[in-house]
Amino acid sequence: MTRDITIGQFLPGHSIMHRLDPRTKIVLTFFFIIQVFISRSAASLCFLIVLLGFLIASSQVPAGKVLKGVRPMIPVIVFTALLNIFYVSGEPVFTFFFLQITKQGLFTGFTLLVRLTALIAGCSLITYTTSLNALAAGLEQLLAPLRRIHFPVSELSMTISITLRFLPTLAEEFDRIIDAQKARGAEFNSGNPIKKIKSYFPVLLPLFMSAFRRAFELTNAIECRCYQGGKGRTKMNVLKLAPRDFCAIAFFVITFFLTIAFNYYFPAPY
Amino acid sequence: MAIIELKNVNFRYGSGTPFEKQALHDISLSIEPGDFLGIIGHTGSGKSTLIRHFNGLLRPDSGQVLVNGDDIWTASKDIRSIRFQIGLVFQYPETQIFEDTVAQDIAYGPRNMGLDEKEVELRVHEALQFVGLNDSYLERNPFRLSGGELRRVAIAGVIAMRPQVLILDEPTAGLDPEGRNKILNELEQFRRESGTAIVLVSHSMEDIAEHVRNVLVLDHGKIALDGTTSAVFSQAEKLVQLGLDIPQITKVLLGLKAKGYAVDTGALTLDQAERALLRLFEKERR
Numbered sequence: 208m209t210r211d212i213t214i215g216q217f218l219p220g221h222s223i224m225h226r227l228d229p230r231t232k233i234v235l236t237f238f239f240i241i242q243v244f245i246s247r248s249a250a251s252l253c254f255l256i257v258l259l260g261f262l263i264a265s266s267q268v269p270a271g272k273v274l275k276g277v278r279p280m281i282p283v284i285v286f287t288a289l290l291n292i293f294y295v296s297g298e299p300v301f302t303f304f305f306l307q308i309t310k311q312g313l314f315t316g317f318t319l320l321v322r323l324t325a326l327i328a329g330c331s332l333i334t335y336t337t338s339l340n341a342l343a344a345g346l347e348q349l350l351a352p353l354r355r356i357h358f359p360v361s362e363l364s365m366t367i368s369i370t371l372r373f374l375p376t377l378a379e380e381f382d383r384i385i386d387a388q389k390a391r392g393a394e395f396n397s398g399n400p401i402k403k404i405k406s407y408f409p410v411l412l413p414l415f416m417s418a419f420r421r422a423f424e425l426t427n428a429i430e431c432r433c434y435q436g437g438k439g440r441t442k443m444n445v446l447k448l449a450p451r452d453f454c455a456i457a458f459f460v461i462t463f464f465l466t467i468a469f470n471y472y473f474p475a476p477y
Numbered sequence: 478m479a480i481i482e483l484k485n486v487n488f489r490y491g492s493g494t495p496f497e498k499q500a501l502h503d504i505s506l507s508i509e510p511g512d513f514l515g516i517i518g519h520t521g522s523g524k525s526t527l528i529r530h531f532n533g534l535l536r537p538d539s540g541q542v543l544v545n546g547d548d549i550w551t552a553s554k555d556i557r558s559i560r561f562q563i564g565l566v567f568q569y570p571e572t573q574i575f576e577d578t579v580a581q582d583i584a585y586g587p588r589n590m591g592l593d594e595k596e597v598e599l600r601v602h603e604a605l606q607f608v609g610l611n612d613s614y615l616e617r618n619p620f621r622l623s624g625g626e627l628r629r630v631a632i633a634g635v636i637a638m639r640p641q642v643l644i645l646d647e648p649t650a651g652l653d654p655e656g657r658n659k660i661l662n663e664l665e666q667f668r669r670e671s672g673t674a675i676v677l678v679s680h681s682m683e684d685i686a687e688h689v690r691n692v693l694v695l696d697h698g699k700i701a702l703d704g705t706t707s708a709v710f711s712q713a714e715k716l717v718q719l720g721l722d723i724p725q726i727t728k729v730l731l732g733l734k735a736k737g738y739a740v741d742t743g744a745l746t747l748d749q750a751e752r753a754l755l756r757l758f759e760k761e762r763r
Contacts, residue, residue: 380572386534387573390565391634392557392589409585412575416620 217338222267223451224336229345231452236333238459242466243326250473251466252321258462259325268335276331277324284323292316314475343368348446361436373421380417384410478546479507480641480674481531481563486540488526488698500526501537502698508642512674513665515685515706518695519720524678525568527695528644531676532563545641561590564640568647570631571624579605579622579630580615586638604637605630607667609659625656632660636667643667644676649684657681661688686710686724686745694719707743726750733757 219225224232239262246255263270277284297311333342347364354360385395388409395406488501500523508514518524529535530542533549533556541548549559567573576582580601587597605614608629614622619630632648648664649657665688668675679685685692685706692709694702696719702709710716713723713731723731730742730750740757744750 383567384573386529387567387570388585389534390532390560390567391573391586392560392638394557394589409573409575413572416575417572 216334218268218272218335219338220267220336222265222336223455224262224266224332226449226451227336227455228446228448228452229337229341230349230446231448231455232333232337233342233345233349235455235459236330238463239329240326242463243322243329245470246322246466247318248470248473248475251469252318254462254466254469255325256321259329262329262332266332266336268332273328273331273335276335277327280323280327284320284327287323288316288320291319318475339368339371342371344442344444344446359436361440369425373418376421377414377418381410381414384413479509479543480545481506481508482541482543482546483507483530484541484543486530486537486542488530488535488537490526492538500698501530504540504698504700506693506700506703508674508676510641510674511668511672512642512676513668513688513690514674514676515689515692516676516678516695517680517682517685517692517721518701519680522695523698524695525646526698528565528646528676528678531642531644532560532565534565557589561586561638562641564635564638564643566632566635566643566645566648568650570635570648571627574619574627574631574634577618578616579610579619582619582630583634583637586634590638600637600639601633604633607636607663607671608633609663625652625659628652628656629660629663639671640673642674642676644678646678647680648677649679649681657684664688682710682722682724686727694721696720707745710745711743 242258243255246252260270263273292308292312292315293306295309295312295315296307297309299307299309300313301308337345343364346367347360350358350360350363385393389395393406393409395403397403397406483504483506486501486504487499489497489499491497504527516524516527526535530537533542536550542550544559544562549556574582576585580598583601583604584597587600592600601615602612605612610626610629610633614626614630619627622630628648632645635643643664645664649660652660661684664675664677667673677685677689689706692702692704692706693700694709694716701719702712702715710723710727713727716723724745726747727742727745727750730740730744730753733740734742738757739760741753744753
């Protein structure tokens with residue numbers, strides 16, 4: 208089950224999106240997130256879907272794969288949408304005891320469904336098209352100005368890249384320990400919730416132990432290589448913005464204003 | 478009757494995804510009481526996938542897995558009861574230890590079986606003996622033990638369930654030569670005293686040659702060779718072709734034969750090779 212985790216799954220390729228500077232991609236991902244949240248009307252939502260389709264096409268990541276990445280989040284999305292359907296007040300279309308569904312609620316629920324799906328799908332594109340190293344390097348560069356106020360930028364980017372690097376390793380380890388305890392007769396799907404939590408103890412404890420062991424080994428390895436944080440370190444591959452990065456930024460600025468325009472000229476019905 | 482029987486088992490990972498990979502191809506085998514079977518094959522040949530089918534951790538896409546004659550996936554029995562009969566020790570089993578005393582950790586399996594405390598205690602004691610540790614270890618903290626001792630405690634945790642078959646995936650990986658020999662000898666002794674069948678998955682041809690009676694060679698999820706240990710290792714060429722090695726000592730004898738000495742190349746262990754060489758000297762002297 209943990210094999211379904213797609214976070215940090217980089218698919219090497221040569222699409223325009225792969226070749227963009229990681230800094231551009233990080234900034235534009237934030238742009239995209241904001242854009243998702245300001246898309247309120249039907250017209251701007253349609254535009255958002257078109258934009259997402261265009262982004263997926265330009266990343267050359269199979270659309271099925273992107274949508275599959277959304278799958279684990281479906282329960283959360285559906286729950287949020289349902290909550291909105293029942294909670295937004297307005298013109299009722301359906302009443303059942305204290306439950307009431309309103310037109311406004313239906314609209315908000317549906318738009319949330321579209322927006323959250325687009326949000327997750329859009330954000331997953333950056334992990335599909337950017338290697339973890341590039342992502343960490345981009346983040347470090349972006350945060351570099353914060354060094355002036357003694358913010359530990361390189362340490363932070365190191366921490367992030369180590370975390371992302373070890374997620375799949377830990378997931379694998381988790382599966383392995385589950386199998387080992389199952390072989391000793393452990394039962395993980397008993398109905399009783401307290402029993403269920405207890406039954407995971409023999410899995411979580413060894414998992415933590417091995418995570419700590421790995422961490423100690425890693426710190427030793429880092430120390431042996433005399434790593435001193437980012438001070439005075441230079442990079443082999445220096446990030447440099449190319450014309451295509453400026454094009455991408457311009458493109459996003461345009462779509463951003465288009466979204467605002469759609470919101471303004473074709474406002475939401477409620 | 479065979480304890481474990483596999484009939485035309487097929488299994489693939491990641492069905493329906495681009496990463497789909499056929500891991501097992503039409504595997505049929507049987508493990509009889511008292512067997513000592515070795516499974517060899519290079520990395521990715523399907524060894525670990527295969528042994529996960531023995532106790533129902535993986536379900537075959539097609540084919541049958543029979544334990545004591547019953548299909549474990551159709552006979553509506555509790556799959557856990559199968560796992561108590563088929564003991565499985567994974568690679569680096571010491572990573573599964575979680576209790577704060579050795580006794581508590583070994584007792585995890587027997588307690589899951591629902592045995593009463595007296596019986597559990599008896600089994601813990603017995604299992605610890607089998608792996609060559611005395612009762613002074615019972616109350617010790619497992620995380621203070623040496624690597625070899627910890628490995629033995631982990632193996633004891635499976636032995637304590639008194640399985641009919643004990644399957645071990647690379648039980649000697651990462652141990653020093655002395656630790657390896659000790660564990661293998663203890664397993665051999667355990668097999669003789671308890672009558673438990675043992676399946677040993679290993680990379681080390683020496684380990685296999687010295688202890689195991691029958692060998693199964695896996696290659697790309699298929700059974701490439703199968704037979705008695707000496708029969709399998711006599712096919713040195715085929716083994717090398719599969720990316721496997723033959724025991725060092727067998728290699729020496731084959732080299733001698735290639736140079737024109739009339740030596741018997743069936744020897745797999747140091748003792749057997751010594752005898753073969755002595756016979757050769759006798760002949761030469763005459």
